[in-house]
Amino acid sequence: MAIEGLVVRKAGREILRGVDLRLPAGSITGLFGPSGCGKTTLMRSIVGVQKTHGGRVVVLGARPGSRELRSDVGYVTQAAAVYKDLTLLQNVRYFARLYGASDDQVQETIRTVGLTGQARQKVSSMSGGQASRASLACALVARPKLLILDEPTVGLDPVTREELWGHFRAIAGGGTAIMVSSHVMDEAGHCDRLVLMRDGTILSRTTPAALLETTGSATYDQAFLAVIAHGEAA
Template identity: 35%
Template sequence: MTPTLTISRLTKSFSDVKALDAVSLTVEPGARVALLGHNGAGKSTMMKIILGLIPFESGTVEVCGAPPGSAAARTQVAYLPENAAFHPALTGQEQIAHYLSLRGESPKQALALLDRVGLHEAAKRRIGTYSKGMRQRVGLAQALIGKPRLLVLDEPTSGLDPVSRRDFYALLDGLAAEGASILLSSHALTEVEARTDRILILSQGRMVAAGALADLRRMAALPVSLHVTARNGYASEIAAALPGAIRAERDVRLDCAQDEKLGFLARITGFGDKVADIEVVPPSLEDIYSHFSRRDGQ
């Protein structure tokens, strides 16, 4: 299957600052990929290059098999910035109808696009009355024009309430199921942990980690936390039998290396009815991101 996006040893500098340093990645059709990194890591620079807005010094970039910024690429890629801005005097329907006309599409599709992003009831209201979250949804409706093969989203859930964020990711899931590739930048690590297939971590212009969450956990080799809930009267006995364990009333907690996890679990289950519950807590994406960022000197 031909990748939707292919980047090989991409390098970009601004004066004496190297914004991207030999970065390589691929995004397959239907993949949901999160791009993470501190401010200044190179995320925005990479997105601008993918969209064909700025040139680059060396390396190769192919967007749907075409050079970035070319007519062939532009017809197949869509972009949603963090702060989408629209004419406040236009209604949502008028704004999307205008964009449809610019793309050579029928303006009659406007209501269907707004309905897809949850704005059907507000379609005839002026955008000046919309909340920031509603304006983000107008931006997403605009990005969906022409059924793009690649969506580039910069902090797409900025300004959305929790329910709207859930609905937004459900919409992205549906687009991915239809074959669209999604590359999104976000600082909301808890969100992307559960709703993306692959994670890319940039630091100082370099790709310091890439892969599925399970792959990054293995690469980081961070400890696993075990939370044991003891039945009344047995917490002290269980804690004493587990090296490094800490007792807090009925709870016993300890951290262990990945390769020690099964051994500790066998020891804990050996207590039988003295244990009420066991919770295994793997390193979170926030833990993993912090690990790779610190390793790279951040």
């Protein structure tokens, strides 16, 4: 996945202002930045559901959103896209049919997200964390090479968030390139690489350890503020 000089405008305003990015296989890239900085717009551009106005996006050698990529790119939107009145099994089967995945893959995916015991439960009756994992399962069943997760841990308790990050790590371990967005900086430590955004531009591409070290910060929150202050001073 490669992005060069990506520009997106909405209502006459530049929302992405020349973004360059790569997402390597088998690793988790965290996309961090305050609300409104353009994280969702960037992710939509990668998935191919966003009109772009400049630059280049190449996903696994193809144009974003093209037919040949359908089962190669998984996308979990901020608002859950599962059918709440269906059971988990019915949801995952539905997405499996859509992408031509087998019934074995359905069972395996439900196991991967740790919901075997909830397979026949309606999503509407699940806890927040379980519902998030249900969405993840639907995006995962086609065994995508690239998985885009837009703020998947938002509103979840710390224990459930840790569990979800554990699932992301296991999925990346299978070779999938994962991009996870969040505005909660303390989740940065779970990522292999960090992309820090503000106002439609990338302020820094770094790693968790390097971010703390170069900014001399004790916490990721502090480090992010230091990066912003440094950018404004420059």
